[in-house]
Amino acid sequence: MRQLEKCSIVTARDTMRQLEKCSIVTARDTMRQLEKCSIVTARDTMRQLEKCSIVTARDTMRQLEKCSIVTARDNETTRKVQHSGSDRSGPSVRERNTPSLKFLVVALSLLLLCALVALCVVGVLYFSKGVSSESVSDQCASAVEPMSAQLHNATAAAEQLKSHLHQVQANYENALRNIASFNETERKYEELKVKSRKAHEAFSNCSDCQNCALCGDGWKPFGVKCYYFSTDKLNWMNSRDHCAEKGGHLVIITSQAEQDFLALHLHENHWIGLNDLETEGKWMWVNHQSLTETGVTFWYKRSGQPNEPDNWKNEDPSGENCAELHSSDTWFDASCHKLKKYVCVKDKLNFF
Template structure:
């Protein structure tokens, strides 16, 4: 009996002195868990945030570098293209003056002069003849587009029906049937050009021009040959 009491006492002392064990209501010991402190958790979170920030800075640096390289490359390409275009324009200008003369424009195998002064159709035809050419004769859509792109207001062309009303002839005596192209202005509800309007000139409208005073130069109009307009010579 004495021995059993000593064992019980020794066991009770062990339970009393072990600060890490607590007993539940059943009497069995339960060991407490060691949790990390708030300071350690905060330190870990700050470290993770710093790492993310460092990665973001690296990515931004790479993107900025690539953008800078791309901008410099595009800038160099643009400068190169501008320089080539400038050289081509100078070459074209030299060729035009060599082949056509001062103030003339080269297109295909022909040279064109766009006047700055205004004359009636008869005087325009005479001036072009003095330069060694004639009022322009239009034989293709490409030629028409070239002329209208450089003529920003109405210009005389070398087409007329002075000899026979309604029989339009070029200054080289070719008919419209022979050249094969026409660009008369077409109205939707009224008579198309040429309409031989006689309100301003009793003799009618017997000479042709690119455009008129209100519409663009991509189409033809008949007009009084007495009107003064700019004109286009060809040689």
């Protein structure tokens, strides 16, 4: 035992002390070195490991050789010193501890390698997570911007539609008021029309008024007017001129009562003061009033065939441009050149 102490045989405890003296990098030192070197990605980690000279398994073995940790040469020298007492004492303590020492060195090297691999994996995962978070953030930002623009456009469109809706609602209310006003006007007009017809009929049926209405020979009184039913036949133009010579004009029919009165005295067709000589299809009375202004029409209507006026041109190529009052109490268009009886009218006031 004393001889072993003199020869300074390295034990396991001496080996650990030598490792501490040689500053062999442990897992904790590796972590500190990685923090100092600011490793970012897996590739950067490998590069930084090379730059920082992190001890690998080979470096560990080299450090052990530099620190004069027991080598094969030391073992040989020790064996020479111990040769004299080898027969009595048997195998030395150092020889017995050499396999354990090698095993310890290999274990430490493997531990360091595992620590390095783990740090590389952690670095890769951390970098991937950081890149993925930045990518998601960029995608979210790029998606939010167009959505914000679309929201702004939709808000502006909604405001515009709202203003249009208010305008349409205002126009609709104005239209309702106008319709109500028109309906009221039409109702009053119908009431006045009925009252006028009743007054007209009452005045016509008054025998005293009929006796005092001096219309003249051949004229028949009705209301405030006198009517002349011709016995001769003329074309429409000559009939118009002849009525003017007698102080009147071809009859203008403005009511159902007047239409009924004329039909009672007709036994054949008579010219009336209606024509479309100036514009085809635009029928005008001899006083230049349109049918729309007088408000009454009594054209003949056929079932399954064109109604009157039909402007038939088989007899006259120029068409049928003058109106006649038929004995059936309806109007027909006819050729203005045909010879027909006619009805003239004038006011009674001309004779009072």
